[in-house]
Amino acid sequence: MVRVLSLAACLLLGACQFLAAAAESHQREVTLKAGQYSLHGCYSLPEGPGPFPVIIHNHGSDKNPPPCGPADLVKFYVKHGYAFFTFQRHGHGASQGDYILDVQRKIVVLNALNKQATMREIIALHELYNKDVEGGVAWLKTQKWANPNRLAMTGVAYGGIQTLLAAEKGLGIKAFLAFSPAGQAWNLALGNRLIQAVDHAKAPLFVIQAQNDFALDPCRKFGPKLKPPSKAKIYPPFGDSSQDASTLFGTRDAGIAIWGHEVLAFLSAVMD
Numbered sequence: 099m100v101r102v103l104s105l106a107a108c109l110l111l112g113a114c115q116f117l118a119a120a121a122e123s124h125q126r127e128v129t130l131k132a133g134q135y136s137l138h139g140c141y142s143l144p145e146g147p148g149p150f151p152v153i154i155h156n157h158g159s160d161k162n163p164p165p166c167g168p169a170d171l172v173k174f175y176v177k178h179g180y181a182f183f184t185f186q187r188h189g190h191g192a193s194q195g196d197y198i199l200d201v202q203r204k205i206v207v208l209n210a211l212n213k214q215a216t217m218r219e220i221i222a223l224h225e226l227y228n229k230d231v232e233g234g235v236a237w238l239k240t241q242k243w244a245n246p247n248r249l250a251m252t253g254v255a256y257g258g259i260q261t262l263l264a265a266e267k268g269l270g271i272k273a274f275l276a277f278s279p280a281g282q283a284w285n286l287a288l289g290n291r292l293i294q295a296v297d298h299a300k301a302p303l304f305v306i307q308a309q310n311d312f313a314l315d316p317c318r319k320f321g322p323k324l325k326p327p328s329k330a331k332i333y334p335p336f337g338d339s340s341q342d343a344s345t346l347f348g349t350r351d352a353g354i355a356i357w358g359h360e361v362l363a364f365l366s367a368v369m370d
């Protein structure tokens with residue numbers, strides 16, 4: 099990775115322009131096709147010639163997720179020799195289409211008197227957006243910088259749901275890391291659908307939550323079903339709220355410092 103210099107040192111060395119160009123050369127924003135949608139994507143590469151093992155990142159439900167992924171998370175994986183690839187599912191950020199929470203709100207209103215229908219349609223909605231994940235992985239496998247035999251996928255919250263649905267399909271991915279998958283959105287119907295995905299996962303899973311997450315059902319329900327090297331782990335409370343535990347624990351430096359070494363060991367064990 100390019101080292102970050104202070105402004106004074108940068109000016110003193112006359113290196114600002116060089117560093118900016120070098121940083122840009124290791125990160126690229128792209129457009130990729132997933133079915134009928136054009137999605138915004140971005141990849142960040144470590145030093146070296148490649149091809150690299152790749153971390154595929156699924157963002158959460160936020161309408162405008164960082165175009166190139168959470169900065170702390172990108173830095174962590176690239177520092178350890180992984181390329182980092184992320185994309186905005188349709189209706190998010192620069193990707194065309196309907197935003198998932200807008201559609202979900204309409205489903206709730208239209209089925210106000212039929213809770214079962216509401217849940218069926220919301221689960222189908224997650225399945226629909228998982229087609230974007232399939233498209234992103236297919237695009238990634240065409241890239242010369244990516245090692246198609248050493249792919250891992252991660253995601254937080256709604257991105258964790260997408261990660262589990264992808265694990266059921268396999269997609270040629272060797273490891274799946276799901277942080278707070280449906281921690282806030284957990285209910286019996288969605289939980290049962292995700293249990294089905296976990297039961298049929300095609301590669302090892304590591305399900306991760308902080309103790310103060312909105313609901314600990316994901317780890318508690320999935321954990322007994324997982325056999326080594328797959329596992330589920332509840333870490334100590336993180337941050338000041340359940341929102342911090344659900345969305346920031348898996349993406350910020352302070353959270354990475356807690357789980358990072360264990361995730362790297364898991365990846366090494368199942369990918370190398």
